[in-house]
Amino acid sequence: MNNNRLIWLNGNIVPLSEATINVLAPTSQFGANVFEGIRCYWNGEDKQLYAFKLNEHFKRLKNSMKMFRMEDKYTVEELKKGFIDVVTANNYREDIAVRQTVFIDGFGSWMAKGPINMFIAPIAKSRNDFNNNRGIKCCISSWERISDKNLSPKVKVGANYINSRMAQMEAIENGYDSAIFLNNQGKVSEGPGSCLFIVRDGKLITPPVTASILESITRDAIIQLAKNELNVEVDEREIDRTELYICDEVFLCGSAMEITPVVNVDGIQVSNGNQDNITKRVHQTYIEIVAGKRDNYLSWLTPIYV
Numbered sequence: 001m002n003n004n005r006l007i008w009l010n011g012n013i014v015p016l017s018e019a020t021i022n023v024l025a026p027t028s029q030f031g032a033n034v035f036e037g038i039r040c041y042w043n044g045e046d047k048q049l050y051a052f053k054l055n056e057h058f059k060r061l062k063n064s065m066k067m068f069r070m071e072d073k074y075t076v077e078e079l080k081k082g083f084i085d086v087v088t089a090n091n092y093r094e095d096i097a098v099r100q101t102v103f104i105d106g107f108g109s110w111m112a113k114g115p116i117n118m119f120i121a122p123i124a125k126s127r128n129d130f131n132n133n134r135g136i137k138c139c140i141s142s143w144e145r146i147s148d149k150n151l152s153p154k155v156k157v158g159a160n161y162i163n164s165r166m167a168q169m170e171a172i173e174n175g176y177d178s179a180i181f182l183n184n185q186g187k188v189s190e191g192p193g194s195c196l197f198i199v200r201d202g203k204l205i206t207p208p209v210t211a212s213i214l215e216s217i218t219r220d221a222i223i224q225l226a227k228n229e230l231n232v233e234v235d236e237r238e239i240d241r242t243e244l245y246i247c248d249e250v251f252l253c254g255s256a257m258e259i260t261p262v263v264n265v266d267g268i269q270v271s272n273g274n275q276d277n278i279t280k281r282v283h284q285t286y287i288e289i290v291a292g293k294r295d296n297y298l299s300w301l302t303p304i305y306v
């Protein structure tokens with residue numbers, strides 16, 4: 001962890017050591033905060049840091065605030081300005097990840113509506129190196145994914161990550177790298193912090209947004225680039241657990257995971273080890289796009305430095 005980082009907190013840019021939150025605030029006590037994890041990628045040739053899909057992240061953040069019954073305190077322009085200001089203040093010239101969190105401050109209970117405040121915290125985080133990334137082993141979690149009927153996975157609220165934590169910790173304890181959730185219908189939903197795709201007979205398949213998943217920005221980007229760049233058909237439909245055992249490829253995707261191949265599910269090998277498989281093509285295209293190397297996708301990016 002870099003302790004010299006600067007953090008945006010309630011309109012001020014301060015050293016990390018001064019970015020403190022009241023212990024009695026509902027965010028500290030009950031996870032009453034909504035957030036986004038946003039990536040920026042450094043392009044050495046352009047000498048530019050590109051933020052990926054900022055508008056989509058801010059739209060989802062505002063949707064989380066709405067579903068969580070928070071005051072609509074920040075405009076998209078304010079959210080974006082805070083983001084750019086704090087990344088610029090840190091003068092990053094490398095890949096980073098940024099946590100942008102709107103939280104319930106003050107001294108209220110778990111149902112307090114405010115006061116609402118925000119922090120924006122960037123940290124250096126390099127992209128996955130696909131060649132060294134030999135893929136991960138996952139289990140199907142014994143924990144069910146939260147659903148829209150109890151704790152909606154669409155709300156990117158801190159408290160939801162207790163469900164993710166239970167699954168991830170159980171998986172690690174049992175010798176796996178991560179977990180895949182089934183939803184309350186017994187169908188595949190997502191990972192603890194990522195969405196999921198499988199490949200069957202040359203076609204990409206991913207659970208629909210109603211399968212107890214976060215409406216992932218990476219998932220959406222992959223659907224578009226598969227169709228437009230890779231000429232690969234994408235089916236958004238329910239996936240059975242056993243399809244994970246017999247499909248040709250599985251991968252997890254998200255701002256943090258990027259595209260991470262899953263080579264084994266429940267002890268059953270799923271990847272056929274093909275060096276030129278669809279997962280690799282998706283990953284290569286994705287990394288080129290996010291790093292600003294595809295001119296026709298520059299509209300997905302916000303350059304940080306002017």
Ligand SMILES: Cc1ncc(COP(=O)(O)O)c(C=O)c1O
Nearest residue numbers: 193194195214216217218254255
């Ligand atoms: C539970 C969960 N699902 C999916 C994702 C992927 O979402 P995105 O691609 O927008 O980062 C994340 C990452 O934030 C997540 O936490």
